[in-house]
Amino acid sequence: MRTHYCTQVTEKNIGDTVTVAGWVNSRRDHGGIIFIDLRDKDGLVQLVCDPQDSKESLEKAETVRDEFVLIATGKVRARGEGLENPNLITGKIEIVVSELTIENKSKPMPFELGDEKVNEEIRLRNRFLELRTPKAYDIFKLRSKATIQVRNTLDELGFLDVETPILTKSTPEGARDYLVPSRVHPGEFYALPQSPQLFKQLLMVAGFDKYFQIAKCFRDEDLRADRQPEFTQIDVEMSFCDQEDVMKVAEKLIYDVFTACGKENIPTSFPRMTYKEAMEKYGSDKPDLRFEMPMVDVIDIFEKSSNEIFSSIAKDKKNNRIKALKCPNGDNIFSKRQMKGFEDYVRKFGAKGLGYFQMKEDGLKGPLTKFFTEEDLEEIIKVTELEVGDVVFFGAGDKKTVWDYMGRFRLYLADQMDIVPANTYKFLWVVDFPMFEVEDGRTKALHHPFTMPKDLNKDDLEDIESVAYDIVLNGTELGGGSIRIHKEEIQSKVFELMGISQEEAEAKFGFLLNALQYGAPSHGGFAMGLDRMIMLLAGTDSIRDVIAFPKTQKAQCLLTDAPSPVDNEQLKELSLRIRQTQQA
Amino acid sequence: MRTHYCTQVTEKNIGDTVTVAGWVNSRRDHGGIIFIDLRDKDGLVQLVCDPQDSKESLEKAETVRDEFVLIATGKVRARGEGLENPNLITGKIEIVVSELTIENKSKPMPFELGDEKVNEEIRLRNRFLELRTPKAYDIFKLRSKATIQVRNTLDELGFLDVETPILTKSTPEGARDYLVPSRVHPGEFYALPQSPQLFKQLLMVAGFDKYFQIAKCFRDEDLRADRQPEFTQIDVEMSFCDQEDVMKVAEKLIYDVFTACGKENIPTSFPRMTYKEAMEKYGSDKPDLRFEMPMVDVIDIFEKSSNEIFSSIAKDKKNNRIKALKCPNGDNIFSKRQMKGFEDYVRKFGAKGLGYFQMKEDGLKGPLTKFFTEEDLEEIIKVTELEVGDVVFFGAGDKKTVWDYMGRFRLYLADQMDIVPANTYKFLWVVDFPMFEVEDGRTKALHHPFTMPKDLNKDDLEDIESVAYDIVLNGTELGGGSIRIHKEEIQSKVFELMGISQEEAEAKFGFLLNALQYGAPSHGGFAMGLDRMIMLLAGTDSIRDVIAFPKTQKAQCLLTDAPSPVDNEQLKELSLRIRQTQQA
Incomplete structure (x- = not known):
């Protein structure tokens, strides 16, 4: 329907007849001639509707309002002396409209596009309008570029992109699971994954050697400002590797992605610091070294x-x-x-x-x-x-x-x-994390219980180190990983030290303990938060900026109005009943 | 840990010392010398453990059984006269082991790997073993290659990879939704998406111009042999386009993917046939034209x-x-x-x-x-x-x-x-689908109610055609799409013709009807079933072959034992109770 995107029309096209399509960004009437700034994804171009060129187009242009959708055909000409706009790529030209189509009308905007002071609720309810701003579009262009680069780098390194299930069993990442009732099996539930951790380990047992996925993960947490119920992680696992092998993959990945996204002077390898040194010198396992x-x-x-x-x-x-x-x-x-x-x-x-x-x-x-x-x-x-x-x-x-x-x-x-300093990227590996953390007498795994410990024979459980490592960027944890336990006896011992009974371990992780007995290779990997990475790349401090349709802190989608009540019939099919006592 | 994958060791390496890692595929004792076929993701290499070279290695090799995990270092030498194996890439050489590490042991296999006559239940319970077969690995290698190509082609064509939510509102694709109870909003539910249809339309209203996603979709159906509760679709949408524009994108995509996956003579454009002709001549809207x-x-x-x-x-x-x-x-x-x-x-x-x-x-x-x-x-x-x-x-x-x-x-x-004929790919576009289908007096949308009708003024609703199109390959529907309705008044009229009241339309699709009033551009797109495409590329007729961790026809994951019962505490947090009457 168009010959050019708006910003593709430049002084090279002077004399050409072009067709552009987009939204009315603004409209000015100058002594019977109407000027329209037409906007598409990348920017603006100026349309001129002059009765001398097309009376019909001018008449249509008179009815046009902000955010109407237009398709305009016309000849490109240089703007008059002194009328050039150096702020626009298309600032030296304008299109003299010979044919104008109003593809769609628009009601007046409920808020001024791009005004970030507008109440967030109104903006989220009309998210499709907020996304119309160049700032938003640029973030999603960046996000798309970054994910394509992630995949191409990992593909090039021989990793296979494998999808793991979304409807799965409750996983033990420590946060609350989202549950999905089964209709076919009354009273039973799937859980949405908090990470593909055990599936990627099983793929290593299967001999897949190198796996990755850009995976959706879910946590039913009480939401803080920088959390979402669903988030995306770059998930990587490999076999027959040590910590350095895994770190090299992560470093290459980060270098490629940051460079593809226009960041300069990204190092090809990052300094290492022990957890102990980080805590003693910076009081944090994610020190900001800027x-x-x-x-x-x-x-x-x-x-x-x-x-x-x-x-x-x-x-x-x-x-x-x-x-x-x-x-x-x-x-x-x-x-x-x-x-x-x-x-x-x-x-x-x-x-x-x-x-x-x-x-x-x-x-x-x-x-x-x-x-x-x-x-x-x-x-x-x-x-x-x-x-x-x-x-x-x-x-x-x-x-x-x-x-x-x-x-x-x-x-x-x-x-x-x-x-x-602004615009500085200081990467750091923090290594040699403790395996366990004892809190209120309960022993928890600092990373997760599938992390390989260095030596389990210590009097104080908190003195046991693990082969775990975190990637830190500017004081933010970008991701982390570990070498995993590939021997059933070590895995069982770790569960035991955590106070997990044999019965419980069998019920929750029986399939993993079983798999480890059938020729599991040594393996390890890492995961990086994609949303966080895009925030750092885009220089924004709200996770809602980097998610197309985000949820509020109360886990609601104001645009579609989810969650919402369902028919009693649906509940019946799922063999469920609402507990009235807890309702408002 | 290794210098080469097994199949990388060939006659070029004769005289070199190499280290390989993998699984014992078989082991033979020949007069005190042990021969081991070691397997990794791509294939086999022969190890020789001879007491003359390393007594220690031989002693370890004696304890080795099938599927043990080994790391072996040794010198590559040519096999003896008449001992070459022309079926193996590595068939001309063998590795004389000087150092052998048993990385892990394995219990005897619960079934013979690769034996497809084994009860599927046993295979699914031990999916990590079934995936060890070359046939399985090759399918996932193909799947990874195909998805990387999908993304690179669409990226090259200017489409942005945008993620849409998994926790969303019930969508109207016609099948049953999977529901997710909200803890924060008692008695309310999210639904898992049957497709990202409305979100991708909203991205067009947002001016994103070209969107794609390889999206997880969910349907709680009574499962047939070729369905899974969760499946993956290639989802594409674009603005300011007509049917031909969309078809060209799909044709380029299919050409690129099939060619990247080694298929030859894929056409760059596919013939078109009207729905009418397809039904009258072949009795099907997805005729097999082989x-x-x-x-x-x-x-x-x-x-x-x-x-x-x-x-x-x-x-x-x-x-x-x-x-x-x-x-x-x-x-x-x-x-x-x-x-x-x-x-x-x-x-x-x-x-x-x-x-x-x-x-x-x-x-x-x-x-x-x-x-x-x-x-x-x-x-x-x-x-x-x-x-x-x-x-x-x-x-x-x-x-x-x-x-x-x-x-x-x-x-x-x-x-x-x-x-x-085997190994033939006959693609076809079926176009001009009817907009509606009247069944038992109920008017349903043949594609979906967001499809642009050609002319709504017909006496017989079944005579109304829509701008919808399906891609058919060898008699299988690979995907389909349509130009969408971008005007609120047409969308409301379609709902009315389907007998959907204004109140219902408002409750279910209010956000769409609202968005269409704020400058929605003309737009259209398509979706293709990725699982189906991989089945056709891999030449397999079970969808379970192309999904790493598939579910049974009863929607169960036998490996992890999902779905499963949950604690009463978890139900309480979700304000839910199980209806006892429907339980077994």
Whole structure:
């Protein structure tokens, strides 16, 4: 129906007759001549409806309103002197319309397209209009480009794209499953997968060697701002490999995708940091390395202080930490009131307080200095490399709490100081994760129970390391993976350590334990969140921007009005009844 | 862990030291030397464990059984004179093992791998073993190749890969929806999509211009042999297009995919046939054109017969048909008893009987000839182009019944005569489908209610044609599509003609009707069944062969044991209760 997209019509076409199709972006009447900016997916072109050229077209143009759909044929000519628009690709030309078709009308827009201050509910209800903005279209163009590149890179590396089921059995990723009642088997349910984890392992047992999938995954969680009930992950698994083999695939994949999406200077391999180092230096298993500011251990110095709180904390070096965080030039940047405010910030995350020293011309100052000898103060200056004008903050207490609030405080400070560089991509592998995490006496797998442990014979379960690794980008977890357990006896032992009875393991994972006994090869892989990756590529901070038809925080699709009630007949067929007590 | 895949080790590597990894396909002890055929995804290589080379390896090899996982390092050497195996890529060489690692053991197989006579239940329960056969792996290699090509072709044509939701609102494709209870909204449900139809139309309203997706779709049907609860479709939509534009995209896509999968002589455009012609000549809207055998209309001749059954059927030419189907040389191929059997066959599909004439040297013979004049018999010979030895069969009655059983009979005869050529791909577009189908007084959309009708002003709703088209390959519907309705008033009118009240239309399709009022462009597209396409490419006739983890006809996954009962706690969270009355 058209010969050109709007932005394909340029000064090269002057003199040609072209046909374009699109939406009325704006319309101006200039002394009986009507100018229309016509928009399609990529941009605008100017139409001119002049009675001298086509009286009929002008008459139609007079009835046209914003967002009407037009097909226009006409000759391309240069715009008059001084009328060029350097902001448009098509800014040097216009199309003199000889034939105009109104393909469809439009009611007035319920909100101004592109206005992000409009109530999100109205925008989501009319998502098909919000998607009309160039910003939205560009994100989905990027997303399409990225996924095509993912597939081509993995195909090139010999991975097979294999689909795994959506209607499946409850998987043990730890979140709540979405359930699907079976009509044929009354009282029984499928679950939507939280990940294709066990299926990809079974494909390795099947000898498929290299698998990938861009897979839909589902979690019925209480939604936070950056979560959706359904999300997409790049899922990869391979056999006869070690951690380095898997990392190389992930690095190549990221390099290719980021480069295809126009990002420059992406490294071809990323630095590695142990989980221990990440926690001790950055208080996080996903440190943002766009800026430095590492924490320094000062527990030995504080042990010697005359302050009993510090010295007693310092006695238990296995479970406690005392960390120093230097804020360069902080004494000149922040007021006393601001520094007091920092204490309020860390208290929210469990800190009992936040001591600090200021580095003055004549040495360290601050109320806590009196608890330290001159030598110890010198030692602090030395290990934290303080210069005049710096401030150093201290966190002391139980190690997990100190890591957490000091890690957050590091990010908070960097943000306050505005030292995080834009347009920088700092990738990092965090490796050697603990296998287990003990919380309230319950032993949980830190990654998942199918991760290969390094050595199960440790007195403290939390000291067992696993062959697990996470990819971190700018302080965000982009994905992660592990080498998996391929021996039935190790898998059973892990379940046992987690307090899962043999019966329960059999009921939930019997098919995996069975498969591991029939010649399972060593294998491992990774998964990366596609939505998160697109957010980072597009530079947006809402996951709803990168999903065509997203759900609200209450898991609703306002456009189609899902979820919604169903007929009683449908429930009967599924052998279900609604519990009235819980209804509103 | 390996230097080569098994099949990469050939005579070029003689003298090299290589490491391979895989499964023990077979193991033979020959006078103290052990030969192992090691298998990986692509094929076999022979290992030799000789005490002269490595005593330790031989000792390990002695403990090895079928399907153990090995990693073997050794020198490649030519096989001895007369010991080459021309059936293997690696048949000229063997690897003399110097180091052998048993990566994992295996219990004895529960069935012989590749034996298709084994009870399907056992095979599905151990699907990870069934997938170990080269036949299975090759199918998934083909499937991966095909989907990568689909995406690259559509990307090249400017289509964006956009994901639409899986948790959505009940869609009106006609089959039963799978429902997903909402925890956050008690008593409300999502539905899994039967297709992304309305979302892709909304993307056109959003101005996305060209969309595609390889989409998971779901139907809770009573399963037939060739259906699965979840299936995959290639889904395409474009704006500002006519039927020919859409067909060209589909033709290019099919050409590229079939060619990438090694099929030769695929045409770049396919013939078109109207629905009417397809029904009248082949009794089917998906005629198999690998062989001819069209039906010929003989109602005018039969009208003149003295047989009252025929002449009265012939009076209602709008609703009835009398069709002749020539079976070339049938008189010599089939016995009288076989021809009698044909009548039994068509009776199963509603035929009252099946008359036939044999073409003998001296003209038509058969019990029915007595009802016709010599001239009319001559006319029958002429219109059906009979030669001596041919048989011609007749079907008479209500047109839909005659089309159906004569169409089936045509296929049945071709099969009996074994005239369907193998390895031939006959593509066809069937166009100009009726918009509606009236069944038991209910008006249904033949494709779906979003299909653009040609002219709604007809007395008989079944006379209204639509801009819908199906792609047929070898008598199988590979896919189909249509130009969609882009005007709200036409869409509302179609709902009205289907007897859908305004309230119902608003409740079910309000968001579509709303979107059509905000500048919807003309648009159309198609969908193709990916599973079906892979079946045709792989030459298999079970959909379970092309799905990695398929479900049984009772919609069960025997491997993971889904669906299965869930905790009462989970039901409570979803505000659901099982209806006990319907339970077993």
